[in-house]
Amino acid sequence: MYPAIEPYEHGLLDTGDGNLIYWEACGNPDGKPAVIVHGGPGSGCSTNMRRTFDPERFRIILFDQRNCGRSRPHAADPATDLSANTTQNLIADMELLREHLGVDRWLLYGGSWGSTLILAYAEAYPERVTEIAIAAVTMTRRSEVEWLYRGVGRFFPEAQDRFLEGVPEADRDGDVFEVLAAYGRLLADPDPDVRAKAAADYAAWEDAVISQEVNGKPNAYSDRPSDAVLAMTRICAHYFANAAWLEEGVLLRDAGRLAGIPGALIHGRQDMGSPVQTAWELAKVWPDARLHVVEDSGHTGSETFRQVLHELIEGVSPVKEG
Secondary structure, eight states, rough: OOOOOOEEEEEEEEEEOOOOOEEEEEOOTTTTEEEEEOOOOTTTTOGGEEEEEEETTEEEEEEOOSSTTTTTTTTTTTOOTTTTHHHHHHHHHHHHHHHTTOOEEEEEEETHHHHHHHHHHHHHGGGEEEEEEEEEEOOOOOOOOOOHHTTGGGGGHHHHHHHHHOOOOHHHHHHHHHHHHEEEEEHHHHHHHHHHHHHHHHHHHHHHHHHTSSSSSSTTTTTSOHHHHHHHHHHHHHTTTTGGGGOOHHHHHHHGGTTTEEEEEETTTTOOSTTTTTHHHHHHHHHEEEEEEETTTTBOOOOHHHHHHHHHTTOOOOOOOO
């Protein structure tokens, strides 16, 4: 990663519907625009993300998606209404930010949930995208959500039982979307103790799924600040209970809209939460994308994964278009 840097400008973008989106720009103001789309959903950006691109060559743009990170209102507050926090509105936020910053076209980089948002944005606005780099490919199909919250439980049955026991008994026997909706209600409960327990139970499941990875560490999600854990889990439950408000398989079906956009897909062979099958399927229908499977990596990456990503980004043309 490149040396730590500070933003040369930042602000809050008013979406016009009561949301303020935090954004910042780092690196070279005259460099090639590259926007980083964080995962989660609801995790927010970290300062380390600023270090992904060469600050001499790129204008590095980061933003916190609705209701997390430094955006307001924050999902940790149970009074915050998440009804306007949808994939379609996040796409609109990205386009509003692009216009606000005077960017004609930009490179998109992100991973995990961020890859779903990147693909949805790029398929809506392909003319605004120069290149795409995605780590840990997801498309948030119902089948993927079912795997993440139920299927992979065959490897972690104890953790899955604890996850299910976190919701009322009446909600445990339904499908995974009913379980996630139940978590969503608990995470917005007026009682702070109810919210805290639900966030802890949800984060413990996420911890378990990555626990066997080379970069996995105990309490990887649980050890984050309590407000960040509450916001992330609440937004995750909100999105995944609704399969991100995307028609099933639409991002794969419409991948032809990405024709002409160079893409790099980097995925860990050992990613248990998001199996490499999704990346494989996308690469087959996106002729301008190359899939790089990293054998020693899971969802959280590895040194090999980081090196592959670094080499791919180093190979991107620094020429600013327009």
